[in-house]
Structure formats: C-alpha cells, structure tokens
Amino acid sequence: MATPAVATKLLESKYPPVTLFSSSPTYQMACQQLRVVAEAMPDIPADIIERLTIPKRSLVVAVPIRMDDGHVHTFVGFRVQHSLTSGASKGGLRYAPHVDLGEVAALSMWMSWKCGIMNLPFGGAKGGIACDPSLLSVGEKERLTRRFTEEVQTIIGPRTDVMAPDMGTDEQTMAWIYDTYSMKVGYACPEIVTGKPVDLGGCVGRREATGRGVVYCILEALKELDLRPEQSTAVIQGFGNVGSVTSEELVKLGVKIVAVGDRYGAVRDLHGLDIPALVKYAAAHPQKSVVNFPDAEAIDPAELLATPCTILVPAALERVITAENAGKLKCRILAEGANGPTTPDADAILAKTDIYVIPDVLCNAGGVTVSYFEWVQDLQQFMWSEQQVNEKLHELMVASFNKVRKLARDRNLTNRTAALSLGVLKVALEKQKRGLFP
Incomplete structure (x- = not known):
C-alpha cells in the first residue's frame, strides 16, 4: 500500500487541490506540519490525513453594527470547526485586524491536536472578527459580540461548539456571548462559553x-x-x-x-x-x-x-x-x-x-485544559476550588509532557513532531472507528 505522503500526492493528481484557504501562509504551515506527521506515522491512512487537512465546517458572516457616531459599519466574522469527531468543538474567539479565514482554519486545526494531546473530549475550533479592538468603545465591542453571536447561533451550543477568550477578547466578551445565547434558548446556559467571569459560572484559575x-x-x-x-x-x-x-x-x-x-x-x-x-x-x-x-x-x-x-x-x-x-x-x-x-x-x-x-500544541494547552474543567463544572453545577484546578492542571500537563518526550525518544522525533503525532493519532483513530461521519 502506498505511504500516506505518496497516496496524498496521487489523490491530489486526480482531484483538484482545495484552494479556499490556499492564500493563508498560516494555514499552509499547519498543513505542512500535518504532512510531516503523515511521514512520521505511516500507519495513518492517507484518506484520514486528507480529511484532517480540511475543516469540518467554516462559516463566514457579515457583522453589521451601529457605531457610536451613528453610522453603520459591517465587520467580517469567522467560525471554523475543524473536527467534531471527538466531541463538541472548542476554541477561542479573537478580535484582531489581521484575522482571516485561513488563519482561523489553521488555529482550529492546532486546537484539535492540542485537545488530542491532553486527551480532552473536544475537537478543535476557532473564531475571529477582523477588527482593531483598541479602536472600539466598550459599547461597540458589546454590540459587535452580541451580533456575531446571533450570526453563528446555528452552529454553536454546549454540546456542539464552545467558545473561549483569545487575542483581543476577555471574560467580559464571554459574558456577552453567554447572555445573548441564553436569551435565545430561554434559560441560563453558562456552559456555552468558558473563560467567563467567576460570578457567572467561570472557573477560578482559568x-x-x-x-x-x-x-x-x-x-x-x-x-x-x-x-x-x-x-x-x-x-x-x-x-x-x-x-x-x-x-x-x-x-x-x-x-x-x-x-x-x-x-x-x-x-x-x-x-x-x-x-x-x-x-x-x-x-x-x-x-x-x-x-x-x-x-x-x-x-x-x-x-x-x-x-x-x-x-x-x-x-x-x-x-x-x-x-x-x-x-x-x-x-x-x-x-x-x-x-x-x-x-x-x-x-x-x-x-x-x-x-x-x-511546541505550542503542548506548551500552551493549559488554557483549553482548564476550559474543559470549567465546562465540566458548569454541566454538573458543581464548582472546584482553585487548588483543585491547579493540581489537576499540573497533573495533566506533566503527564502529557512526559508522553511527548517518550515518543520523541522512542521514535527519534523532534518534540514538535512527537506532540503533533500524539494529537493527530487520537483524532485519526477516532475517525477510523466512527466512519465517515462526523
């Protein structure tokens, strides 16, 4: 049987390549890392690698809001769900001038590997709005956040897609999303976001x-x-x-x-x-x-x-x-x-x-790990102490660090390739066992 790298080339020669994200160097970088994993882990079928290259769902929305001076400005927002195989997709929402679909797609892919490395029941997702938050008033940011939430309402949910803070957003942003979503469904739903204020069901230490x-x-x-x-x-x-x-x-x-x-x-x-x-x-x-x-x-x-x-x-x-x-x-x-x-x-x-x-997919995984803790607490309506949060975070981070180092030594891989391989292997195995859906 052809190796994944060879088989992928054969597929590309028969079918046109995906061009939707091709202009993004960040997305191309994420795909290049995935190809390195395919070569390091030849047991992963080529068709699985191909599926992992393309996000499960990508949504681009117009976000028109009335600015403080009275005029209406339309921003562009994105939400990409890379994988729903492992559970609800999970990832931050960023506000930054440079945000585009390719960048968000790459970040969602890295989130999948991060959740895989930490053995969390999530797939990867990411969202963004192309704006400069430093130039927006608090009122403008609130209107922007609430309108974006309305626009992506059909694809988010506590068992579907759970947002969190990222660059340019914070716990107040999450509070607005929580409130907007809750008003829509008719009941308080704190588990729709993580990284929200502790007073609203957030996790101490998040x-x-x-x-x-x-x-x-x-x-x-x-x-x-x-x-x-x-x-x-x-x-x-x-x-x-x-x-x-x-x-x-x-x-x-x-x-x-x-x-x-x-x-x-x-x-x-x-x-x-x-x-x-x-x-x-x-x-x-x-x-x-x-x-x-x-x-x-x-x-x-x-x-x-x-x-x-x-x-x-x-x-x-x-x-x-x-x-x-x-x-x-x-x-x-x-x-x-x-x-x-x-x-x-x-x-x-x-x-x-x-x-x-x-590597990043290991080093900065503490955020999504404690987001998982927050999500679990909200679902159970049973909150942890900060000591419990920090002790469990330390336990999981050290365990994952040691798994990465062991694979790196056993296979003579770089730390990055070992970390990415652990994340990809978990998602790939789950896709193999579940079949073509989701």
Whole structure:
C-alpha cells in the first residue's frame, strides 16, 4: 500500500487541490506540519490525513453594527470547526485586524491536536472578527459580540461548539456571548462559553491557566536539562494574558525576566525587570503596552528574540520565528506560549541546534485544559476550588509532557513532531472507528 505522503500526492493528481484557504501562509504551515506527521506515522491512512487537512465546517458572516457616531459599519466574522469527531468543538474567539479565514482554519486545526494531546473530549475550533479592538468603545465591542453571536447561533451550543477568550477578547466578551445565547434558548446556559467571569459560572484559575501551563512545561524542561530556575533568565515576547502570567509565575520561582516586548515596543533590564511594576504599568497604559516603562531600557523589538537568555517565550503572534531569525536565537529553551510562532523553515534550523523546543500544541494547552474543567463544572453545577484546578492542571500537563518526550525518544522525533503525532493519532483513530461521519 502506498505511504500516506505518496497516496496524498496521487489523490491530489486526480482531484483538484482545495484552494479556499490556499492564500493563508498560516494555514499552509499547519498543513505542512500535518504532512510531516503523515511521514512520521505511516500507519495513518492517507484518506484520514486528507480529511484532517480540511475543516469540518467554516462559516463566514457579515457583522453589521451601529457605531457610536451613528453610522453603520459591517465587520467580517469567522467560525471554523475543524473536527467534531471527538466531541463538541472548542476554541477561542479573537478580535484582531489581521484575522482571516485561513488563519482561523489553521488555529482550529492546532486546537484539535492540542485537545488530542491532553486527551480532552473536544475537537478543535476557532473564531475571529477582523477588527482593531483598541479602536472600539466598550459599547461597540458589546454590540459587535452580541451580533456575531446571533450570526453563528446555528452552529454553536454546549454540546456542539464552545467558545473561549483569545487575542483581543476577555471574560467580559464571554459574558456577552453567554447572555445573548441564553436569551435565545430561554434559560441560563453558562456552559456555552468558558473563560467567563467567576460570578457567572467561570472557573477560578482559568485566566492564569495558559501561562501556568507554560511554566509547568518549562520546569520539566529545566529538570531534564539540569538547570535551576533561580539561575535562569527569560525573555517574553507578548505581554497580554499569557505573557504577563508566565512572567509573574516565573519570577515567583526565581527566574530573572531580562526583556519583554509587545507589538508597540520592547524593554530590557539585564539585572531583571520589576515584573509586578511592569504589570501595573501595562494595565494603566492607554494601549496596554510596556512601551516607555520608566525602569528599563527601550530596545528595538527586532532585538528582543535575539536577547541572550535561558528561556525564550514567544507569547504573541504566529510565525514570528522564521528562517531569517531562527539562527540568531540565543536561548536554551524555546517555550511556545503563542500558537504557531515557529515556521517549518525555522524548525529545520532549530533542529540543528541544542535549543530545547517545547511546541505550542503542548506548551500552551493549559488554557483549553482548564476550559474543559470549567465546562465540566458548569454541566454538573458543581464548582472546584482553585487548588483543585491547579493540581489537576499540573497533573495533566506533566503527564502529557512526559508522553511527548517518550515518543520523541522512542521514535527519534523532534518534540514538535512527537506532540503533533500524539494529537493527530487520537483524532485519526477516532475517525477510523466512527466512519465517515462526523
């Protein structure tokens, strides 16, 4: 029988390739990673790989709202459900100017692998609205969120598709979705979203979960490399929810944060940044930025990733580590807090170095894991303590980390290929056993 790679080429020669997402480099990157898994895991049938390449469902909607000045503006929104095989699809909703269908499709695919690695009963999904949330008033964001919820109402539900916060959205966004959906169905339905306020059925520790998961993985890597946290330094790219929490948790362990950056600029202090002060400063900044933080040196954001450190945490956008800058990294551990921060070309360069890569689908899986905890609590109407949440998160993150490392050693794979393979294998096996539907 032909190998998956060969068989896929045969299929492509007989049937026209899918072009709907072809203009998106992020989607092409996700598909390239899937092809690497197909070559590493030849037992996965080629037709399953082909099915996993194409999202189960993609919805593009117009979102017209009345702006504060009285005129009507129409935004474009997306919701992509990559897989419904493992259960309800699960994934964040982001508000960002660059959002497009291909990006959302790629992120939904990565969510499927992430849920597979963590053995959660979810498929992957993602949503987005192309907008700049920093330019919208609170009222405009509320109207935008509620109208988007109305537009995607037919494909979401607590057993169908469950949203969560992402870039540019927060617990208030989830509260608006919860309220809009509940008004439509006629009863309070907190399990329709995760990452909502604790007062509305949210989970304690959910906001910090992704950053804490990143740190749990970093600690395991430090142990394996025989490095001590108090003798380590870190550089953080991105100072939103993930980056700021990761910084705070690392400082508690004795790690020195020497540089932090965001989309507006970067700051550095080789003696260690005052992270509590930086968190307060960024929260009060008009753009929620670290720019012009008074107790640090301003640096060119292009220099940030090349700053010498023990731990580098890209916690912002996709595709920031490329073939052009991968060779300039001066870290020992690359902990991917963002989704898809490293391109395949950069991966090939990093594979020839001693940099220990903790791939995104493992490293930032703490968020969806605690989202699962929140969903379960809402379904049962039985809430957990923060200690229970953190203990269970640590248990699952460490177990998944060890599964990835074992597969990497046993098959002589990179950490990324091992992590992706575990996620893909779970979904592929379930598709084989269930058949063509869903």
